[in-house]
Amino acid sequence: MGDAFQVLVGGPEADWPEQLKQGQLSGRWAAADRGALRLLALGYQPEVVVGDFDSMSKAEQDDVFQQVAHVVTKTDQNQTDTELLLTTLDHLYDVERIDIYGATGGRMDQMFSNVWIFTNPKFQSLRSKVRLIDRYNEITFYEAGKHTLHKSPNMKYLGFMPLTPVTHLTLIDEKYPLQQWSGNPYSWSSNEFVGETNHFSFESGIIAVIQSRDAEI
Amino acid sequence: MGDAFQVLVGGPEADWPEQLKQGQLSGRWAAADRGALRLLALGYQPEVVVGDFDSMSKAEQDDVFQQVAHVVTKTDQNQTDTELLLTTLDHLYDVERIDIYGATGGRMDQMFSNVWIFTNPKFQSLRSKVRLIDRYNEITFYEAGKHTLHKSPNMKYLGFMPLTPVTHLTLIDEKYPLQQWSGNPYSWSSNEFVGETNHFSFESGIIAVIQSRDAEI
Structure with a gap:
């Protein structure tokens, strides 16, 4: 530890x-x-x-x-x-x-x-x-590979933000899946968990994952 | 108009x-x-x-x-x-x-x-x-070329945020100059104007310029 x-x-x-x-x-x-x-x-x-x-x-x-x-x-x-x-x-x-x-x-x-x-x-x-x-947010960082995400209590939305050019980003079992996307930094916002655990993968680059909830406006 | x-x-x-x-x-x-x-x-x-x-x-x-x-x-x-x-x-x-x-x-x-x-x-x-x-912020967007920036009243800091890979970013006459920088998205934060007008240039990509001031914490 x-x-x-x-x-x-x-x-x-x-x-x-x-x-x-x-x-x-x-x-x-x-x-x-x-x-x-x-x-x-x-x-x-x-x-x-x-x-x-x-x-x-x-x-x-x-x-x-x-x-x-x-x-x-x-x-x-x-x-x-x-x-x-x-x-x-x-x-x-x-x-x-x-x-x-x-x-x-x-x-x-x-x-x-x-x-x-x-x-x-x-x-x-x-x-x-x-x-x-x-x-309203929790942000974590990921390198290339296949990853498991755990839903944070109190959070509703799930965002994927490539911070560098990335290749083959795949949102496997989230509410809005994505297949083999490659590109420059971008914000895939307003996705959501299906259940308590979901997965995503990519082959190169660095991605920030944002769990968030609506602000009291 | x-x-x-x-x-x-x-x-x-x-x-x-x-x-x-x-x-x-x-x-x-x-x-x-x-x-x-x-x-x-x-x-x-x-x-x-x-x-x-x-x-x-x-x-x-x-x-x-x-x-x-x-x-x-x-x-x-x-x-x-x-x-x-x-x-x-x-x-x-x-x-x-x-x-x-x-x-x-x-x-x-x-x-x-x-x-x-x-x-x-x-x-x-x-x-x-x-x-x-x-x-606390004003953000504007720029394509490749040479640009003139005008200081916003009430703002103190100046940030340069390449949103895509950029080439030859040059901060010409700001407080902290930069020469011909090329790279992936990055945040050049906490620069400042010298006087009311400054200039910057780059050869490819897209850059966000952020004028900002400190929040009351």
Whole structure:
């Protein structure tokens, strides 16, 4: 059994799942920058924090640095906070699972970065271990092969998003099947599970699978 | 001078710009499905509405159909509401500009669809005429060539998101320049304008440009 982490990056609280906001998610935590302050305020104790910390006051910095085992200061501004956080966890621990919160909402350039990170060969070993979770969505990442999907409770829709060019994408037993599709990035949205378990396969590329439910509009 | 439209699709109100919520956006409107009811409630008068309308009561349908000049019923469930709305506007009018609201927030599979639509050759003629606008972002779409970008008031960051494989992407005079980059879809996030006008170029593919500002977290 490896280590399981929950990670908070910079997205707005409005897009967090209710459980996170209520301080009800048990487990180990890591955060980027002011995410550390937000976790502490909710009663979560981060083990790892990364960032340049220049948006924190000296008092806030002291508070965070005192309570956190691993503080990594960002020096390379070409790296996003999420990238540095993932690299740090991968380096410090034998990571088995990472649930990332705060990756969506607010700035779309950051949201796209948080998804496309997982096409980077640097994160190949983490790719299958990560979930991006927000109030209405759960996103997971897949390499070529045949895969089994398990329906998340509370989610209704199923989306397939090739993040790179892919070949022979086949949605085998979902509500709307697809046969041997090849092409550039695309969003196959609004599919649904048939039962609790479905399957899909493809021969090359990287695909994000999105389980989602309707927002209260 | 062609026709300029504002379009409301199904995303949650929490992600709308304040002006839209306040009923302060003048101009011509089109909507998908229950978006028509939402527009009418805010005092906007849609000219065109598309959808399958099965989520509306008979009374709601009567109300909408009475007040709207063009009602197009969706029969092909392989098409998203946004696609049908764009096709309809393109067919009925000499479209010069379309601002799309409600394309983000809530379900990520739908959000990705709303962006990747513009890689479809079917929407080539609309590609350069469209903006996706939400509370924190404005997204526009570009084909190969050299382009001039104008800074939107209220926005701070500038992101470049190749939606297809692209070649020779060059960020010429932005805060963080880039030379002749070629590759698969990627998110070059957190760039910034230098002054009010900047330029970029690329030789093949399709790129989304995202102007954004930080959310109130």
